Amino acid sequence: MMATATNKQVVLKGYVDGTPKETDLELKQSILSSLTAPEGSSALLVKNLFLSCDPYMFRRMRQFYGSYIPPFVPGQPIEGFGVARVIDSDDPEFQPGDLISGTTRWEEYSLIRKHEQLRKIDPQLDVPLSYHLGLLGMPGFTAHAGFYEVCSPRKGETVLVSAASGAVGQLVGQLARLHGCYVVGSAGSSKKVDLLKNKLKFDEAFNYKDERDLNAALKRYFPQGIDIYFDNVGGEMLDAALLNMRMNGRIAVCGMVSQHGHSDPRGIHNLYNLISKRVKMQGFLQSDYLNLFPKFVDHVVDHYRKGNITYIEDLSEGLESAPAAFIGLLSGKNVGKQVICVARE
Template identity: 60%
Template sequence: MAQVRNKQVVLSNYVSGFPKESDMEIVDSTITLKLPEGSNGVLLKNLYLSCDPYMRTLMNEDSTLGLGRLTLGSPMMGYGVARVVESGNPDYKKGDLVWGITKWEEYSLVSAPQFFKIQHTDVPLSYYTGILGMPGMTAYTGFFEVGSAKKGENVFVSAASGAVGQLVGQFAKLNGCYVVGSAGSKEKVELLKEKFGYDEGFNYKEEPDLDAALKRYFPEGIDIYFENVGGKTLDAVLPNMKLHGRIPVCGMISQYNLTQHEGVANLANLIFKRVRMEGFVVSDFYHLYPKFLEFVLPHIREGKVVYVEDIAEGLENGPAALVGLFSGRNVGKQVLVVARD
């Protein structure tokens, strides 16, 4: 069978500090659209790719975070939505739509496939990079499972307009909570209140004293802080937690590009206020995916949960889309379109 072009986004430099578009390169390779004899893998046509902050950690020369790392010249990797072109695996057949870890290229050969099959196509396929994929599961399990959310609690969410944060706020409102979010622009704060139903929101860049801002919005304290940022925000939150509060630690985007991570001075509040602070990785909860779909799909169909995407078209725009996450350029979930099938 003849080979076809396979455009790729590859890692060209290991990254120290903030990533640059030039740390990635667009290359044209080729691929044969046929599986090797006896293969148990699948050949995918990638449709939508997800830009996520954790991908920055894969670009380090030496990663100590346990999420793995990329090698120079290899395609970027992350979550995506794809169609099965050929399958040697009994769990998948030609034509299946799937989501899971794939490569940043037009076609991917995956030797050990571990994908979720997409059964519900009455919603946009791109949603499986976001609300119906890893970020949605992250918001759901972080809030309800790790955060042990109770009705009527006070909830604070950082990076609240992002892929995960916009959903945490909406899930909290469905749970009868009072919810405040922080974001990095006036436009994003307006989204929090007008689109996602947050009770209040503020631009952290305009707050000279984060501790004072939190006291203004939470005079009685915070029950759940959904942590996406780390650093100065975490330090300001800790004295404002209520007794027996919970901090599900989803991410720390403020720290990923620092060569020297910021210290946190107020950790003693974990003791005095009996606060439970717990990091989590969403893949530990993927067994709950069917339960999650039962929860979220009706809300999407009824318009009770909404999702904002920031769409970039074409693999050639992948480096800019990924780098833009770290300056807050995206508004909502950053999605990269490879093909609309």
């Protein structure tokens, strides 16, 4: 006789048209007939510990198939990156008790299959487990790949980072500082600005909501212009940055959270500066650089152990808190990387 288990889930009610709301998600309880990975399935039955809230996920709430990732399935728990413990395994590479990070679902227990980004967590690493969703996870690797591979930084260059205290931005800024760059972060509250300047060691930071004229703000912080803009937001900040790029500047287009996958309602008006300043603007996804992942982990863990890098998380307790925490990303309620703690072990 197999033991059944209840399984709380966060489910997408239906596809979203406008701005996603908390009520587009609902908590459900389902029943698992057993906590086992079926024989022949090559799958893992895992207990989810930490779940990641990431802006790209908003696009999956819309019925749009033209993106690099298909939409969520209504009525099903949503998918996302997570850290989990293997309970049962039909894959010989994984054993019960193993800790893994990779794509899982927003529920207590998931049956998952091996995939490109599913990794066994090395217990020797000795970093907080949740960091595998941020500093050592997809956002951290996005920062690493984007900064080193797309921005081609040189010592002494000037760097602007938007959404600078977010999951990606905070690491970009710290890597840039360690590389010998001058780094300015933009964020949406005085608390975040304070963290950027005092905890994350950015050279300067400002609250874009306090600036009536973003162009003037950028001229103040970059009197000689911007060599590298690591763009996490698109929209008006991108337009203002275009006006302030230096000759041969680079723009890494990493996210457009201000548009969350919709076309930009306001439009970008200053692309002409790409010509006059010979600027390269490049979109990228971390998944194209996975061969660099081991190097990234070594590099970041080394700096973390030496105290050169810190990482700020916004930890939300319990699956019940997940919808509010996730939707809060849209308005920047989170301070640092937003993570849901489903269970501690």
